[in-house]
Amino acid sequence: MALWCGALWPMGGKMAAPMQRALCGAAVPWRWALGPRWLAAAAAPRWRLVGALCLQRPPSITQALSPEQEEMAQLVHQIEVEKSNFSDHEIRRLAEEEQLRKMKDNIQDEEADSGQAIVLAQDLEDAWEQKFQQFKAGPRITDADKRNDRTSLNRKLDRNLMLLVKEKVGNQELWLLPQAEWQAGETLRSTAERALATLSGNCIQAKFLGNAPCGLYKYKFPRALRTEGSVGAKIFFFKALLQSGDLPQAERKEDYVWVSRGELGDYLKPDYLTQVNRFLMDQ
Amino acid sequence: MRAALGKVLCLGKEMFLKQAFALSRVTAARESPTCAVGSTLLSCNRHYRSQPTHGIGRFRHLLPLELSKRKRDRIRMKEISAGSDHAYGDLNIQMTAYDMCLVEHFAQYVHKLCNRFSIRVIESYAMPTKTTEVMVMQEQGSRLYPDAVLTTHQRVVQISGLSSTFAPVLLEVIQSNQPEGVHLSVKEHTEADFKVRLKARPELEELMAQMS
Numbered sequence: 500m501a502l503w504c505g506a507l508w509p510m511g512g513k514m515a516a517p518m519q520r521a522l523c524g525a526a527v528p529w530r531w532a533l534g535p536r537w538l539a540a541a542a543a544p545r546w547r548l549v550g551a552l553c554l555q556r557p558p559s560i561t562q563a564l565s566p567e568q569e570e571m572a573q574l575v576h577q578i579e580v581e582k583s584n585f586s587d588h589e590i591r592r593l594a595e596e597e598q599l600r601k602m603k604d605n606i607q608d609e610e611a612d613s614g615q616a617i618v619l620a621q622d623l624e625d626a627w628e629q630k631f632q633q634f635k636a637g638p639r640i641t642d643a644d645k646r647n648d649r650t651s652l653n654r655k656l657d658r659n660l661m662l663l664v665k666e667k668v669g670n671q672e673l674w675l676l677p678q679a680e681w682q683a684g685e686t687l688r689s690t691a692e693r694a695l696a697t698l699s700g701n702c703i704q705a706k707f708l709g710n711a712p713c714g715l716y717k718y719k720f721p722r723a724l725r726t727e728g729s730v731g732a733k734i735f736f737f738k739a740l741l742q743s744g745d746l747p748q749a750e751r752k753e754d755y756v757w758v759s760r761g762e763l764g765d766y767l768k769p770d771y772l773t774q775v776n777r778f779l780m781d782q
Numbered sequence: 783m784r785a786a787l788g789k790v791l792c793l794g795k796e797m798f799l800k801q802a803f804a805l806s807r808v809t810a811a812r813e814s815p816t817c818a819v820g821s822t823l824l825s826c827n828r829h830y831r832s833q834p835t836h837g838i839g840r841f842r843h844l845l846p847l848e849l850s851k852r853k854r855d856r857i858r859m860k861e862i863s864a865g866s867d868h869a870y871g872d873l874n875i876q877m878t879a880y881d882m883c884l885v886e887h888f889a890q891y892v893h894k895l896c897n898r899f900s901i902r903v904i905e906s907y908a909m910p911t912k913t914t915e916v917m918v919m920q921e922q923g924s925r926l927y928p929d930a931v932l933t934t935h936q937r938v939v940q941i942s943g944l945s946s947t948f949a950p951v952l953l954e955v956i957q958s959n960q961p962e963g964v965h966l967s968v969k970e971h972t973e974a975d976f977k978v979r980l981k982a983r984p985e986l987e988e989l990m991a992q993m994s
Contacts, residue, residue, distance in 0.1 A: 557957065709953075
């Protein structure tokens, strides 16, 4: 729960100082001598808090089985079929086949019966087979896969896709997860929701799984940019699942991508990537 | 031949019994036999309750007390915990599908997962199966004829004490391992959810309506 500490402590170091003094008030005198220096050191590092959003599009089809899994599945299926009892439909079909065979042997009796419009089990099966032939499943590898169009959501239907945006941080253009700076009076989760709203307008419906952040990345600014108030920034990541909608296609074509976990390495910086990889759960 | 042998054996045993009676009557005056060497038929007047070894195999007193359950007391709703700011109360993870094996395997997986994560699983039960008949319009006519019969199976795993920091992780694991064809929903447990499991008693309701 060290992740929470940054959010729970208020932004200003001024609030921190009296609390810390109260904490070490009961300390031994030799410690108290160190007190002022410690307090001065504690008041200085102030971190900018940032809420970032890890928006994931969940997969819509299951991944293909590996060859061993496929073999095992077939073997288990065969064992199950051989061990199982006949269903009603199969019993009916066997009985009808038996009847037909008997009728072929004694053609004289009961010829009228077969002429009636009884739907045989075999006919039903043929009808079902025809219906099945007419059914066409959707393609597993879509057009977007073939073109490797990373801005489309139709790609890689068996994996999680994450949203990355290109933003200007300092004087560099960096690829990172969409983020927004924390403002006083709001929770970090609402910061992440605000980041989503500013990015997409109202087009995207996302479901946040909880109020707790899933990851943390902290970095210090380069010496030139460090001020009295901010030494660096702490980015808290929040996970959300995409329910419906997409980014408006017209604007910012080059500025965003939907990537799977394997492709993150092409875009993110190494330190950032290690922290992000810690909370990603798919392969 | 076996029957004949059996008869011979029985006869033999009877004779044996008579001899044993005679023996025991003779010996009872002197001492009570404590050991039964050979056949148990030797000592038919066993004073087993007075022997020091009486109760040697007793175990019922070691088991936990089981209160006798009357039929009316058995169905009582457990307390539904409300949950605090940092932990959820009773949650129902409901899994519904047309394929029974799939939904049962998934329910087993969720149960084992919760055990692994040390989340307390209160109950894991099944709701009654619902049968749906799919009627299709005939192409030539306007009559509906039955096309298929679908059975919907529902399994529920009830957990309690899920912390708010761990809930997103658990939900994501369950969602990413959800098989195709299984519909998953996580809800808070209410009294209505409990009542749905009980059978309706129309006579009792009628009588209650008559009384009031």
